[in-house]
Amino acid sequence: IVDKPDLKGRVDILKVHSKDVKMDETVDLEAIALATSGAVGSDLANMINEAAITAVKHGRQVVSQKDLFEAVEVVLVGKEKKDRIMNEEERRIVSYHEVGHALVSALQKDAEPVQKITIVPRTMGALGYVMQTPEEEKFLNTKKELKAMLVGLLAGRAAEEVVFDTVTTGASNDIEKATKVARAMITQYGMSEKFGLIGLESVQSRYLDGRAVMNCGEATAAEIDAEVMEMLKAAYEEAKRLLRENREALDKISEFLIEKETITGKEFMEILRKVQAEEAQKNSEIQTEENSTKVNLSKENTADTATE
Numbered sequence: 001i002v003d004k005p006d007l008k009g010r011v012d013i014l015k016v017h018s019k020d021v022k023m024d025e026t027v028d029l030e031a032i033a034l035a036t037s038g039a040v041g042s043d044l045a046n047m048i049n050e051a052a053i054t055a056v057k058h059g060r061q062v063v064s065q066k067d068l069f070e071a072v073e074v075v076l077v078g079k080e081k082k083d084r085i086m087n088e089e090e091r092r093i094v095s096y097h098e099v100g101h102a103l104v105s106a107l108q109k110d111a112e113p114v115q116k117i118t119i120v121p122r123t124m125g126a127l128g129y130v131m132q133t134p135e136e137e138k139f140l141n142t143k144k145e146l147k148a149m150l151v152g153l154l155a156g157r158a159a160e161e162v163v164f165d166t167v168t169t170g171a172s173n174d175i176e177k178a179t180k181v182a183r184a185m186i187t188q189y190g191m192s193e194k195f196g197l198i199g200l201e202s203v204q205s206r207y208l209d210g211r212a213v214m215n216c217g218e219a220t221a222a223e224i225d226a227e228v229m230e231m232l233k234a235a236y237e238e239a240k241r242l243l244r245e246n247r248e249a250l251d252k253i254s255e256f257l258i259e260k261e262t263i264t265g266k267e268f269m270e271i272l273r274k275v276q277a278e279e280a281q282k283n284s285e286i287q288t289e290e291n292s293t294k295v296n297l298s299k300e301n302t303a304d305t306a307t308e
Contacts, residue, residue, distance in 0.1 A: 004040055007033055007137040013041050017048040018063075026065040035072055035115070035133045047071040073131070078123035086127065091258055093160060094119045094128045097170055099254045100159025101130045101152060104242050106272060110148035114269075118262040127170060143191050146181060150235035151242070153178040158239035159250065182231045186224055187212070194227055249275040 005013060010033035018029070036044065048063075050071035055063045086094065098117050105111040112132040119128035141149075157171035186192040187201035200220065201212040214221055243250055253271050257263055 004038060007037075010036060010039065010044060013044045014048065017045045021048060021052050022062045024062045024064050027063065027068065028065060031065070031133075032068050032072060034135075034137065035069070035131075036076075037134065037137060039075075043075055046075050050074045073122075077126050077129055081121045081123050084121040086121070090127075091119060092254070093164060093168055094170065095254045095257045096159045096163050096250065097156040097168075098128045098130050099250060099257060100155040100157075100162075100239070100243060101174075102268060103246060103250055103253065103272070104155035104158075104239050105130070105132060105152045106269065107242050107246065108148045108151060110142070110145045111152050114265040116262065116264055117257055117268060119257060120261050143185070143189075146185055146189075146191070147235065150178050150181055150232065151239045153181070154232065154236045155239040155243065158236055159243055162240055162243045162247070163250070178232055178235070179228065182228045182235075183212075183224070185231070186227050187214075192227055194223070200224060246275075248279070 007030075011029055014029045014033060032047070036047070039047075047068065048071070051063045051067040054067045054070055055061075098119060102114045102117050105114055112134045114130060115133040116131040117128075118131075121127050122129070153174045154171075156174055157167055160167050160171070183201070186195060188199065188203075190197040190199075200216045201214055204211065204213050216224070249272050252275055253263075253268060256267070256271060260267075
């Protein structure tokens with residue numbers, strides 16, 4: 001059995017496929033390898049090829065890091081489909097949906113940093129997406145990280161409900177992924193208070209269809225479903241709470257994304273920090289005002305007592 005390559009393996013594969021391709025000084029193959037967790041050799045070869053095609057299309061003789069990151073997106077989510085025109089309302093919904101994912105990830109300390117947010121549709125069906133790049137390759141996930149992942153996955157749907165007071169069909173893939181993570185936490189990883197350390201599912205034919213097979217009776221299976229629902233409901237409520245508390249940041253970043261269509265993680269963090277600084281300043285002023293009022297009232301009370 002040959003497993004998918006790890007970080008070092010991906011770096012070495014990229015080096016093999018890029019040895020005959022001219023690259024400039026901005027290229028960092030390790031950063032590309034970090035962003036492509038789960039990719040196999042053919043995917044990585046395809047990325048180098050797509051990056052070279054992009055460079056030639058733009059009349060350049062060498063491949064840059066920007067070309068490589070664009071190639072990563074082409075292989076993972078498809079090419080930009082700029083001829084698919086969404087109406088204004090749909091653009092707003094998609095924008096808030098994607099910013100919801102990004103904002104909740106940024107607000108949780110156990111989530112991966114945001115690299116890019118876009119609302120340009122892709123050929124593989126995505127109307128927009130958030131690209132997150134881990135700071136290092138990980139082989140284990142803690143319970144906290146998995147719970148943060150659930151909140152992040154459901155944050156797009158939560159943003160739709162918070163802002164538009166309705167929901168759309170755009171969250172189907174997020175719901176599927178979140179359900180898979182929550183079910184694995186309960187049935188395979190022993191992370192449920194109710195069931196404890198019992199293995200309720202096992203993955204058979206791991207290298208064929210990888211389908212999980214239940215190792216329990218019908219009554220327990222029904223209880224598992226209820227536990228999964230409870231876990232997802234809690235994650236969804238947490239996502240809505242975070243977005244309501246940071247509504248101003250959600251609005252400002254979404255407006256910026258609607259205007260630009262694509263923003264970098266750096267631009268996203270700049271707007272978020274600016275809004276947070278403004279809110280902290282406002283809260284500080286309110287606190288000072290309240291303290292000043294208390295002091296004045298205290299003086300008045302002292303003066304009244306002295307008069308009596």
